Amino acid sequence: MLTDTLIEIKELSFSYGNRAILKGINLTVPRGKVVAIMGGSGCGKTTLLRLIGGSVTPSSGHVMLAGQAVHKLNRNDLFLMRRKISMLFQFGALFTDLSVFENVAFQIREHTNFPESIIRDLVLMKLHAVGLRGAHNLMPAELSGGMARRVALARSIALDPMLVMYDEPFTGLDPISLSVIGNLIRRLTDALGMTSILVTHDVQESLKIADYIYFISEGVIAAHGTPAEVRSSISPFVHQFVHGEENGPVPFHYPSGTYAGDLSLGNNFV
Amino acid sequence: MSKPIIINIQDIGHRVIESIFRLGRASRFFLLLLLKSGMSLRRFDLVIRELYFTGVLSLIIILISGLFVGMVLGLQGYETLQKYGAESAIGALVALSLVRELGPVVAALLFASRAGSAITAEIGLMKTTEQLEAMGMMAVDPIARVVAPRFWAGVISMPFLAAIFSAVGVFGGYLVAVVLVGVDDGSFWSQMQSMVDFRYDIVNGIIKSCIFGVAVTAVAVFEGYDAVPTAQGVSGATTRTVVTSSLVILGLDFILTSFMFRGVS
Numbered sequence: 001m002l003t004d005t006l007i008e009i010k011e012l013s014f015s016y017g018n019r020a021i022l023k024g025i026n027l028t029v030p031r032g033k034v035v036a037i038m039g040g041s042g043c044g045k046t047t048l049l050r051l052i053g054g055s056v057t058p059s060s061g062h063v064m065l066a067g068q069a070v071h072k073l074n075r076n077d078l079f080l081m082r083r084k085i086s087m088l089f090q091f092g093a094l095f096t097d098l099s100v101f102e103n104v105a106f107q108i109r110e111h112t113n114f115p116e117s118i119i120r121d122l123v124l125m126k127l128h129a130v131g132l133r134g135a136h137n138l139m140p141a142e143l144s145g146g147m148a149r150r151v152a153l154a155r156s157i158a159l160d161p162m163l164v165m166y167d168e169p170f171t172g173l174d175p176i177s178l179s180v181i182g183n184l185i186r187r188l189t190d191a192l193g194m195t196s197i198l199v200t201h202d203v204q205e206s207l208k209i210a211d212y213i214y215f216i217s218e219g220v221i222a223a224h225g226t227p228a229e230v231r232s233s234i235s236p237f238v239h240q241f242v243h244g245e246e247n248g249p250v251p252f253h254y255p256s257g258t259y260a261g262d263l264s265l266g267n268n269f270v
Numbered sequence: 271m272s273k274p275i276i277i278n279i280q281d282i283g284h285r286v287i288e289s290i291f292r293l294g295r296a297s298r299f300f301l302l303l304l305l306k307s308g309m310s311l312r313r314f315d316l317v318i319r320e321l322y323f324t325g326v327l328s329l330i331i332i333l334i335s336g337l338f339v340g341m342v343l344g345l346q347g348y349e350t351l352q353k354y355g356a357e358s359a360i361g362a363l364v365a366l367s368l369v370r371e372l373g374p375v376v377a378a379l380l381f382a383s384r385a386g387s388a389i390t391a392e393i394g395l396m397k398t399t400e401q402l403e404a405m406g407m408m409a410v411d412p413i414a415r416v417v418a419p420r421f422w423a424g425v426i427s428m429p430f431l432a433a434i435f436s437a438v439g440v441f442g443g444y445l446v447a448v449v450l451v452g453v454d455d456g457s458f459w460s461q462m463q464s465m466v467d468f469r470y471d472i473v474n475g476i477i478k479s480c481i482f483g484v485a486v487t488a489v490a491v492f493e494g495y496d497a498v499p500t501a502q503g504v505s506g507a508t509t510r511t512v513v514t515s516s517l518v519i520l521g522l523d524f525i526l527t528s529f530m531f532r533g534v535s
Contacts (some may be wrong), residue, residue: 053407055403055406055407079409079411080409082406082407082408082409083408083409085407086407086408087404087407089400089403089404090400091399091400093399093400093401093403093404094401095396095401095404095405096395096396096399096401097392106408106410107408107410110408110409110410110415111409111410
């Protein structure tokens with residue numbers, strides 16, 4: 001199992017100023033699997049991806065990616081490592097001044113000296129994989145949300161990375177696009193032999209495509225398990241999250257003084 | 271001291287510290303920009319693409335403004351000069367005003383509002399929509415790939431735009447003074463030729479416009495890159511680009527003029 005581990009995160013903590021976002025996260029991501037990281041909005045899921053990609057430095061602990069501590073890499077080594085990983089941003093982050101074709105070709109042009117004919121074939125193959133070969137001449141502004149996400153997916157696999165991180169890939173998609181993206185993530189992971197980390201709060205889709213699921217709450221791993229284990233979990237947090245219940249370990253109300261006090265109905269007005 | 275006064279003083283102090291921090295960030299950014307400009311030189315097609323957006327697309331506003339500024343100079347100059355019977359010097363007056371001051375300064379002000387604001391908004395929006403971060407995650411440095419080509423395109427465009435502004439302005443002055451008012455054609459051009467010195471007037475004007483080009487584009491790319499990644503942040507940054515670069519242009523112009531034209535008649 002150990003040799004098959006692509007990412008190992010140990011006691012990882014991160015704070016923005018005085019606000020602690022992650023407080024000692026431990027998790028492992030095996031090679032060739034789809035691992036979903038779930039949790040409420042603002043629980044630090046995206047920050048975790050940034051820590052794995054080396055955009056931010058942890059306060060303590062470390063991320064080991066393919067045997068290297070990410071935060072200890074110098075800039076050149078970090079950029080070398082980033083050539084082997086890629087990230088799909090929440091709304092695609094396509095380059096709005098480049099066509100669909102050029103977006104997918106971007107990394108290939110930047111990092112290789114391939115002749116134009118090979119670039120063309122590679123880009124069309126990647127676009128074909130996401131079903132958008134016919135859209136290669138369009139500009140990002142002409143795409144629907146689901147199509148933009150698929151182009152971004154094609155762009156993220158342009159150089160056959162060993163790891164793709166998806167930041168909320170399902171947000172704002174209709175059920176068909178959502179399912180298409182979900183299936184693509186699963187199929188591409190298997191076909192290209194890559195590893196996928198999926199940060200999301202879409203429970204049903206994640207249960208469908210992930211091999212393993214971690215739940216983050218209040219900056220720590222609250223629960224983890226395979227989709228089958230998650231479905232049958234008796235943990236109150238997992239139950240609340242999976243069933244979308246309003247009350248449970250995650251409170252509905254932001255911490256505050258007493259309601260009566262705030263409405264100046266009592267003497268303890270604050 | 272009462273509490274509001276202390277709060278006000280703290281507020282002023284806070285703003286001063288923040289401005290100094292910002293100046294530090296700007297200097298660091300500018301240094302990084304210069305260090306990472308290698309890619310722009312190696313892949314000059316990136317700069318050429320931006321030259322079209324910043325330079326070529328600014329031509330219309332430069333041409334029209336230059337023509338009108340020249341025409342106004344012709345009218346006002348004629349009004350004043352004819353009182354002294356010196357209306358034949360109108361050509362020299364128009365040309366000197368344009369190549370020394372109005373060409374570089376007004377072209378730079380127009381460039382700041384037309385191209386500078388566009389550069390800031392574009393880079394700011396790229397930041398807001400995570401395009402810059404996405405580029406970084408693809409192991410492509412956004413300063414080298416996005417910022418530097420725009421910066422160099424602006425720096426290269428500015429002297430040409432200023433020169434075009436002055437040339438069109440001279441033509442505008444000619445239209446008014448010679449065609450409309452009837453100043454002698456020959457004296458208009460010959461006075462201009464004898465009074466305008468290549469080294470003092472034209473070269474100094476070009477130096478000015480080069481310096482303005484660096485200033486305006488540096489402000490524009492920094493404001494875009496440093497923008498708070500929200501709609502409000504980008505709009506604020508765009509406004510600051512126009513305001514800051516206009517003030518910088520006018521301030522620099524005074525300093526440069528005082529050095530360049532000391533004791534020159």
